Amino acid sequence: MAGTPEERIAELGLELPEVVAPAGSYVPTARTGSLVYTAGQVPMVEGKLTVTGKVGAEVTPEQAAEQARICALNALAALKAEIGELSRVVRIVKVVGFVASTPDFTGQPKVINGASDLLGEVFGEAGRHARSAVGVAALPLDAAVEVELIAEVS
Incomplete structure (x- = not known):
């Protein structure tokens, strides 16, 4: 993969947003040694949710996967604010995705692929x-998806 992660984000037609302000008593990221943990990110776009509700009811799996992609982009913005440049990411170690869904919906892994696929496009291997x-059962602000990640950085 050529270019920086920021250049790859731009090639995808995306841009890193401003870091979403915490909605409670926590910080957007916490670093310990070479690991950076992001707080859970809901799919805020310009300060608001564009989709709300449960996957399997008001929200389709495809809409939810796009929301997971936005969550990952928000997590990358928080990560960049912590480390300065995304080229300092050695690897994305772990992603945790939460999907507000109806009791009979079992497609959570496909929804969170929206986040995982973006991370692969930005960082490759x-x-x-x-x-x-x-x-x-529910997420803050009636968000359909929330994503957090752990990154190893240099």
């Missing part, structure tokens, strides 16, 4: 990660 995709 270094974007491959361990992952959990969990269905939950």
